[in-house]
Amino acid sequence: MIIDTHIHIWDTNKSSYGWLSGAPELLKRTYTIDELDAARKTAGIDAGVFVQADVQMEDSLHMLEVARNSEWIKGVVSWLPLADTGWTAKLLEEKLLKDEYFVGVRHLIHDEKDPQWLLQPAVIESLKILAAHNIPYDVVGVLPEHIETILKVTELVPDLQMVFDHLNAPPISSGAHYGRWGELMQEVAKNKNVYAKISGLGTVAGAQKFTAEELKPYIGFVLEHFGADHCFCGGDWPVSLLAKDYVYTWEVYKTVLSSLLSGEALASVYAGNAIGFYGLKL
Structure with missing residues (x-):
């Protein structure tokens, strides 16, 4: 079994998606889950998240509705207004905790000017609420400072499970092995509540360097330091289309992972770890 833990859909009639105004033209349209069905079957993907x-509840409510009507989508990582602890608690109590497809929370911290956005007192209080309910948090960081922030979050909210989306943008394009990114990832990996999501590496690397050979050192690095029991995968469709197509993306990931792992460890990275982290019901 392979679970794609990082799929996006968006409907420009349902939410604002402010970041799309500055995005490449390829992404400036509605993307539906039906568009992915043939490619995910070819890629051998059995389930998705x-x-x-968007930093609006309309986006999350749209995803939850689509998930309820999709045979293979098993969970939704929602947005929550973390900077408003009262509103966060209210949405959880009145809506999200009652929804079987709600499995996690994310905020677009890479779009915030302050890389320490998560350290605001109100946000920390909201993260404590997530931890109390065993709700994991996806970290979409792109700077070393984002990893430094997560190191502080682990001290302030020690029970919160977190995962670094797209491995927090390793320096693949520059070919650095492994620079400040590597030092900080090695440090944060010591915390067993922090996981690494092997995803989005095509856009991180750039299309010309999105090959198994180029990615292998970085994926091998996170497997070594986080452990095969703390990594899982995501295709990052449709953003990943900026680099290569969906089937190619998964071919590269599978080539690298099968060269580094086998048996139970490989099965854990493909599915088992994601099931445990997000509490997926298959």
Whole structure:
């Protein structure tokens, strides 16, 4: 079994998606889950998880509705207004905790000017609420400072499970092995509540460097330091189309992973770890 833990859909009639105004033309349209069906079958993907694409509840409610009507989508990583602890608690109590497809939370911290956005007192209080309910948090960081912030979050909210989306943008394009990114990832990996999501590496690397050979050192690095029991995968469709197509993306990931792992460890990275982290019901 292979679970794609990072799929986006968006409907420009349902939410604002402010970031799309500055995005490449390829992404400036509605993307539906039906568009992915043939490619995911070819790629051998058995189940999927939606991940938020807007800092509005309309986006999350849209994903939850689509998930309820999709045979293979098993969870939704929602947005929550973490900077408003009262509103966060209210949405959880009145809506999200009652929804079987709600499995996690994310905020677009890479779009915030302050890389320490998560350290605001109100946000920390909201993260404590997530931890109390065993709700994991997806970290979409792109800077070393984002990893430094997560190191502080682990001290302030020690029970919160977190995962670094797209491995927090390793320096693949520069070919650095492994620079400040590597030092910080090695440090944060010591915390057993922090996981690594092997996803989005095509857009991180750039299309010309999105090959198994180029990615292998970085994927091998996170497997070594986080452990095969703390990594899982995501295709990052449709953003990943900026680099290569969906089937190619998964071919690269599978080539690298099968060269580094086998048996139970490989099965854990493909599915078992994601099931445990998000509490997926298959």
